[in-house]
Amino acid sequence: MDVRDILIEAVRAALVGLGVEPPGAVQLERPANPDHGDWSTNAALASAKAAGRNPRELGAELAARLGADPPAHVTGVEVAGPGFVNFRLADTWLHDVLRDVVAGGEDRFARHDAGAGERVIVEFVSANPTGPLHAGHGRGACFGDSVARLYERIGHPVQREFYINDRGTQMQLYADSLAARAAGDEVPDGGYNGQYIVDWAAAMPGDADPLEWGYARALADQREVLESLHIRFDTWFSERSMIGSGAVDATLADLRAADAAYDEEGAVWLRSSDHGDDKDRVLVKSDGEFTYLLPDIAYHRDKFARADRLVNVLGADHHGYVARVHAAMHALGYDPSELEVTITQLVNLQRDGQEVRLSKRTGDIVELAEVVAEVGADAARFTYLLQSVDSAQAFDLELVASQVNENPVFYVLYANARIHSIARRAAEAAVVRPDLVDTDLSVLGHPRELRLLRALHELPDTVLRAASERAPHQVTTWVRDLAADFHGFYHDCRVMGDGVDAGLTAARLWLVETVRIGLAVALDLLGIDAPEQMWRDGGEDD
C-alpha cells in the first residue's frame, strides 16, 4: 500500500474523531524543506474555516491525535506554520518503495488503468505530401508519439494517425512545380521553390504523372524519417478516400440538415460563428471545390466513430483552425470536450549562431532528416521533449550534436551506462545478487540512497500527470532529476569493493536495479533507446 494512502486515511479518520468534516480530498505533499518532515498535509488549514476553528489549534489537535496512534512508518507528527501537520517517517517506507518497483518491473511499474480502456486517437504530423518534413515538424512528431506512449501507459488503447492532405490546391501546385522543374522551367507563381523539387524532378521518370509520383515520393520520404525517430503510425488516412466513399458529401448534407451550413455568394459556408469562431468559414468554394475544412470535418466524424477521445497536435500556425473544427463538431452533435487540441509553438533552429528559417515555401529549409543525421535520433527526441511545447524552442544543432557538458542528453544516457557498467563489473567479479526476500534493505539509509527511492516513488504520479496534461516534458524533467540523484549516489556510495560488505552490496545492487527500471520506463515513454555503454571519443587527456 502506498504510504500516501496510509497517511490520508489516518488524517481523515483523525479529523472525524475530532468532530470535523474532512475536506473532499485530503492533500498530502512532500515539503521542499526537509525540516518540515517527509510528508505534510494542509488538511487542518483546508477544513478549519468550515468548522469555525482556528487553523493552528485544529492542526495541533490533529497532530496530537495522529501522534498518539501513529500510522505505519510514522515516527513523529507535529504542527507547524499556520497549521500544517508534518509527518516524519522511518526509512522503511522507502524500502517498501524499492520492493514495489522491483515487483512491478519495467512492464508494470508506473503503469495505470486510469484510462479504463477509453479509446484514443492521437493525430499528429499530418504534413502535406508536398515535400520532406522539416525540423519544425520534428517537435510535433516526437511530442505526439510520446503523448501516445503516455496514454498507452495509463491504460488507453491508442491509435496514431497521420492525415494525408492528398488533394487540393497545394497538391496541384506541388505537381506543377515538379513538372516545371523536370522541363527545366521556373516553378509557377506560388509554387514550391525548394532544392528538393529540383532533385526530385530530376529523378522523376519522363512518363510519370507528376502528382501521383510526387505524392508517393514525398510520403516515402516522410515515412522514412519518422521511422528513423522510432515513430510508426497505425493509420495513414487519405483525404481522397473520403471523397470516393461519399463521406464528404454526407457530412455536408448533415451540416445542412443541422442548419450549420448555408449558401452565399456562390459558396457554401459553415456557421462556425454560432459556436465561438469569430467568423463563418467556407466549406465549398464558388468554383465547386472543397476547402481543406470540409473533408477535415468528415475526417473528425470518422475518428469519432472509431474512438472515444481525439487528440490533435497542431503547429502554432494552425491555431486559428481549432475553433472551426470545434464549431463543426458541436454543430454535428459531438461533445467538443472529447476533442483535445495541443498547439506546439515554433522551433527556432540555429546553426553557427544563425537562425535558420523553416518555411518550405521559400526553399530555405532544414530537413528533419538532416537534424537526425547530424545529432542522432535519440538526442533529437530528447531535445524536442526537453521543454513544454507551450513556448517556442531554440534548437541548436551544434549544441545537441556536441559531446560536451552543456548537452543534457548525455547526462541521462551516461547514468544508464553507469548502471550497466556496475552490472558488468558484478558479473566479472562473480558477485551474485541474492533474492530480494533474502536481502536486508534496512542497511539502505545513506541520504544518496534515500533520495533515489524518493525520486522513484514519484514516477507513477509523474506519468499520470504528464498524460493528463499531455506534457511529456514532465517525464524528461523527472528523468534528468533521477540521473542527477544517481550520479550523486554513484559518486558517494560504492556498490562493491573494499570496505563494502556483502549485505550492503546486495542491497545496493537492488537499489541500482530499481533505478534501471525507472530509467527504462521513462526513456521508453520518451521513445529513447539508451546504450548500455558510452565512451567518450576524441579526448586528449587519457
Add this chain to the structure above:
RNA sequence: GCCCUCGUAGCUCAGUCGGAUAGAGCGACCGCCUCCUAAGCGGUAGGCCACAGGUUCGAUUCCUGUCGAGGGCGCCA
C-alpha cells in the same frame, strides 16, 4: 484591431489542479580521479518570479489590465 502562446538567475529552462526559505543545467570562480566510466561529484557567486491591481489564512501559480516577444487572422493548408 481581434485570437493563441510565452515573460522565472548572465544564457537555456523546470516549478506537482494556491503552501512554509523559488530549483536544475550551462556559463563564471574554487575544489575532488592509486577505487564500479571525471560525459561525473562537491562548494561559491548570481532572483522585485515583466509591471500594476484583485481574489484569501497564504499568489511565481487563479482573475483583470498594462508593457514586451513569437505566431495566426484568404473561397491556401
